[in-house]
Amino acid sequence: xxxGDGARTRRxxxxxxxxxxxxxxxxxxxxxxxxxxxxVVQEAVMRALQYFxxxxxxxxRAWLLQIVRNSxxxxxxxxxxxxxxxLEDNELDGTEADASVISEDPMRAVAAQIEAxxxxxxxxxxxxxxxxxxxxxxxxxxxxxxxxDIIGSPIxxxxxxxxxxxxxxxxxxxxxxxxxx
Amino acid sequence: xxxxxxxxxxxxxxxxxxxxxxxLAVGAHLRDCQQCTAWLAERRSMLGQVRSAAISYxxxxxxxxxxxxxxxxxxxxxxxxxxxxxxxxxxVLAAIGGFLLGHSWPQAPDLRAELxxxxxxxxxxxxxxxxxxxDHHTVKPWLSSQLPFSPPVPELAEQGDAxxxxxxxxxxxxxxxxxxxxxxHHQINVYVWPLxxxxxxxxxxxxxxxxxxxxxQAGAFTAVMVSDLSSAELAAFRDRWKxxxxxxxx
Numbered sequence: 032x033x034x035g036d037g038a039r040t041r042r043x044x045x046x047x048x049x050x051x052x053x054x055x056x057x058x059x060x061x062x063x064x065x066x067x068x069x070x071v072v073q074e075a076v077m078r079a080l081q082y083f084x085x086x087x088x089x090x091x092r093a094w095l096l097q098i099v100r101n102s103x104x105x106x107x108x109x110x111x112x113x114x115x116x117x118l119e120d121n122e123l124d125g126t127e128a129d130a131s132v133i134s135e136d137p138m139r140a141v142a143a144q145i146e147a148x149x150x151x152x153x154x155x156x157x158x159x160x161x162x163x164x165x166x167x168x169x170x171x172x173x174x175x176x177x178x179x180d181i182i183g184s185p186i187x188x189x190x191x192x193x194x195x196x197x198x199x200x201x202x203x204x205x206x207x208x209x210x211x212x
Numbered sequence: 213x214x215x216x217x218x219x220x221x222x223x224x225x226x227x228x229x230x231x232x233x234x235x236l237a238v239g240a241h242l243r244d245c246q247q248c249t250a251w252l253a254e255r256r257s258m259l260g261q262v263r264s265a266a267i268s269y270x271x272x273x274x275x276x277x278x279x280x281x282x283x284x285x286x287x288x289x290x291x292x293x294x295x296x297x298x299x300x301x302x303x304v305l306a307a308i309g310g311f312l313l314g315h316s317w318p319q320a321p322d323l324r325a326e327l328x329x330x331x332x333x334x335x336x337x338x339x340x341x342x343x344x345x346x347d348h349h350t351v352k353p354w355l356s357s358q359l360p361f362s363p364p365v366p367e368l369a370e371q372g373d374a375x376x377x378x379x380x381x382x383x384x385x386x387x388x389x390x391x392x393x394x395x396x397h398h399q400i401n402v403y404v405w406p407l408x409x410x411x412x413x414x415x416x417x418x419x420x421x422x423x424x425x426x427x428x429q430a431g432a433f434t435a436v437m438v439s440d441l442s443s444a445e446l447a448a449f450r451d452r453w454k455x456x457x458x459x460x461x462x
Binding site: 040043044048051052055056060065068069072073076077080146147150154169170174175193194197200201204 | 266
């Protein structure tokens with residue numbers, strides 16, 4: 032493993048490190064937990080360095096996000112195996128605790144913040160397969176083709192998952208608006 | 213296209229992902245269909261809310277610096293919580309991997325990749341020990357519940373080897389038990405699997421990257437001990453472990 036190659040490492044840094052924030056954000060949404068997301072990103076970057084020779088130019092962010100996504104899925108599989116990750120949708124991290132506050136707290140001054148928190152909780156509650164597609168589209172602005180490559184599924188799958196994710200969000204957003212006005 | 217067909221394309225339409233002809237067809241439909249137009253407007257507004265809500269997660273302080281440091285000094289990988297244990301686990305797996313690769317291995321050519329993956333996971337894992345307990349009455353049932361076999365878990369505290377706990381690991385595609393003992397300042401990882409699940413020289417006694425690897429057979433199980441203990445000390449540990457396991461101690 033040619034890790035000691037300083038020039039190669041510098042080239043890798045120039046290509047990959049500008050996209051660390053996007054990498055962390057994706058991992059954070061998939062893992063729903065800060066410490067694990069940090070671990071996943073750290074692992075993914077080392078893995079990306081290892082695979083750097085197979086990077087053939089193109090969108091570096093999409094390339095890195097694919098590795099992050101796969102690392103996050105490996106993390107989920109491994110931790111679920113060991114019984115350390117609650118099954119999807121049973122238990123969320125800290126954002127979950129705020130959920131009950133959201134529909135009941137009518138304070139206008141914090142309305143925007145509450146709305147943001149509500150969205151956060153709503154997205155965190157989406158099934159993983161929909162959640163990751165939504166994040167890649169709405170936050171990273173990636174094309175359907177790029178998303179399809181990252182999750183290793185056909186474009187049709189991206190379309191349907193994205194639509195279902197948005198449908199669910201729309202229901203929740205509508206419900207909250209009714210509840211808080 | 214029917215109304216329903218158009219309706220199913222509206223998300224792709226607003227993402228500008230339709231080919232020209234389909235996009236024009238949807239546009240034409242929208243001029244006549246209030247229902248679809250209203251739906252699209254509501255969708256746009258909802259997505260605008262999502263995108264402007266600033267709910268992306270910022271990187272935790274220090275993560276970027278940690279990654280940069282790790283890239284610059286891959287030999288001295290650091291990690292919160294892992295530190296020397298992680299380094300040991302990684303070295304152990306790399307050592308076992310290097311060793312097994314040189315020998316007969318019944319499984320797929322992907323083994324190298326799997327071992328690299330296992331090493332990286334162990335290195336970065338925040339859970340180097342899945343079940344933290346010095347009591348084999350806790351450790352053994354936990355392992356049995358995670359694995360298709362029930363490995364021996366000898367308690368050797370009276371002989372100076374404290375049981376720290378255990379985890380489940382992969383060697384190749386085979387799930388194995390990994391028992392973790394402490395002897396003085398050194399840790400010993402004992403990988404255990406049913407006889408024959410992975411081919412290995414039963415008299416294995418070698419070293420790689422500063423770690424000693426020694427095999428033992430205990431009843432229906434094969435064990436490989438890996439540690440940075442000296443060869444003589446690890447051999448003594450192996451004999452204690454084997455004797456206790458054979459005597460049914462765990």
